[in-house]
Amino acid sequence: MNSIRIRLFIVLVVATGIVWLSAFAWVQQSTRTKVERVLDARLAEAGQMVSSLISDQRIDVARTASAFADAATGDALRSSGYSHKLSCQIWSLDGALVGSSQSAPTERLTNQNTGFSSSVVDGERWRVYSVVNEALGMRIMVGDSYTVRDRLVTDVTKGLALPALLMFPIMASLILLSVQRGLAPLERMAAALSQRPADDLSPVVVAPLPREIKPMGDALNGLFSRVDAMRDREKTFTSFAAHELKTPLAGIKTQAQVAEMATDPEMRTQALQRIQFGVERADRMVRQLLALASLDRHSAGTERAADARSVVEAVASDLKRLADDKNVSIQIDWRSDVRTQVNSILLTAALRNVLENAVIVSPNGAEVKIIFTAEENRLLVAVLDRGSGIPEDDRVRITDRFYRGKDAKEGGSGLGLSIVATAMQRLGGTVSFQTRPGGGEIVTLAFATA
Structure with a gap:
């Protein structure tokens, strides 16, 4: 029934x-x-x-x-x-x-x-x-x-x-009539929902709603609002992604044409190097887009749990080749021996982007330091670099998607720190930025111990 x-x-x-x-x-x-x-x-x-x-x-x-x-x-x-x-x-x-x-x-x-x-x-x-x-x-x-x-x-x-x-029988008829009138607001809401187009996610207005049904109406409108916000975010994501991918792909195409027509070996070599640079940029951007899309539907939990120290070591090891190519060294300063289980997917996504940015912005021969420490019931993973740092005007929007600061180096997509912020939010932690004395930036990832 x-x-x-x-x-x-x-x-x-x-x-x-x-x-x-x-x-x-x-x-x-x-x-x-x-x-x-x-x-x-x-x-x-x-x-x-x-x-x-x-x-x-x-x-x-x-x-x-x-x-x-x-x-x-x-x-x-x-x-x-x-x-x-x-x-x-x-x-x-x-x-x-x-x-x-x-x-x-x-x-x-x-x-x-x-x-x-x-x-x-x-x-x-x-x-x-x-x-x-x-x-x-x-x-x-x-x-x-x-x-x-x-x-x-x-x-x-x-x-x-x-x-x-x-x-x-009269009483039964009155009860049936009362039940029908009592459920009439639900029928009006169903009629309003059935008549609206699929792309209309505006709040459902069926007035007046009884006090018992109003929470359901508010919850439904809240769901529509969240779906609408997610849809807008997906539209923005797709639009910006298409725009950002168009630039390196166009550059690769242009440099390929230059290499094909070049008669000078030096010009051909430069064109091939630019093609390689464009491919690396596109590759990094695609990886970041996939990571961001994964984080949008991923939540913190016990799946893929790993020791936080192991995650830090693994990320540093993965980026060693990039650091060697940039003539940058990665050093880890273990100031705590605390062992705690953490979602490896989320922490890896956050730390990898912070550390990769630090390596890219660091000058030739510089050192990027990772400080692993504990504070009360939190673990802190700080990444220190000797780059140009983040201008004060950009700090407010630095974690927005596809936002690139005015002093950003060529090749960036504006997604790295957005991925960091999203991953830390899913992890129940925070990310903070601080100017490093003597030049550079300190990016700190903080999350609760298990």
Whole structure:
């Protein structure tokens, strides 16, 4: 059963039915109790009345029970079907039957001397009230059948139950109508979503939304906003990537044409060197684009976990050839022996780009230093170079995608530090930049220890 409407309808109808049945049982029990109290009071009054008539000698004792029965069962009561079971017996204290009403059984109504009692006479249950007239030596017994009482209770409860049963279909219809009206905002939202084009990620406006549905609407609009931002970022990424790749590819094509037409060996050699430079630039840019695309869908976790020291050593080893070509040395200063597991993909992406930039911007014969240290509950990996540093005006935007500072060297794409910032964000860490005393830059990667 996947329909919320049907489930709500069934739950509400069943719950209302249970409440009604409980109320019906309570009313029936309450009615029975009150009817018994009323009829018991009637029995007591009737018994006292017979005793009073006998004491005042207003009527003959032998006729008292019959006269009482005639008075208690008038024409109106006879037609009601409730009065014919009211019976009276008068017994002497020595056990002789003095008189009885016509409807009274031949057997003694009860063996209890005074007060209320219940008994079975001729297979029928009776409720009896007994009173003793000491002056005349008489015991008066007035009783009615439980059959009459049960019929009274049944008739009262039927009078309550029949209207309720007749109202039940109306109630079910009202519940169904209420459920449909309550779910109408969801249907309006579904209609609004089904009618909009696929490229429309603007917030869904379906007013007014009930308080219970508003969080879902806000969450949906939040999702649209995030998807729209991601789509814009992908558009920008694709546009900038195409533009940035176009430059080195155009340069490679031009230099290839120059090499083909060159008759001078020196000119051909220079053209081939420029082709190699263009290929390296394009290769680096493609690697960075792939790394950035991977980071956009990657999150920090325990997958590909490795020791942070091992990651630093591996990255330094991978870039040794580049450093040798630039006549730059890479030195690692281990100031802490802390061992902690970290996502190797994210830390490798961040450290590789920082270290690669440091090697590229460093002058010939310079040294790039990596300082590995611990501070409280964090690990710090600082990369120090002797390059030209980052101008103050560029520091605010230095981690933006495809942003290249005004003093950036030829061959850069503006992606390296953006990759660093993204990777550290996924890793739950930070990247900071600081001017190095004596020239150069200090880039520090900080992340929590496991």
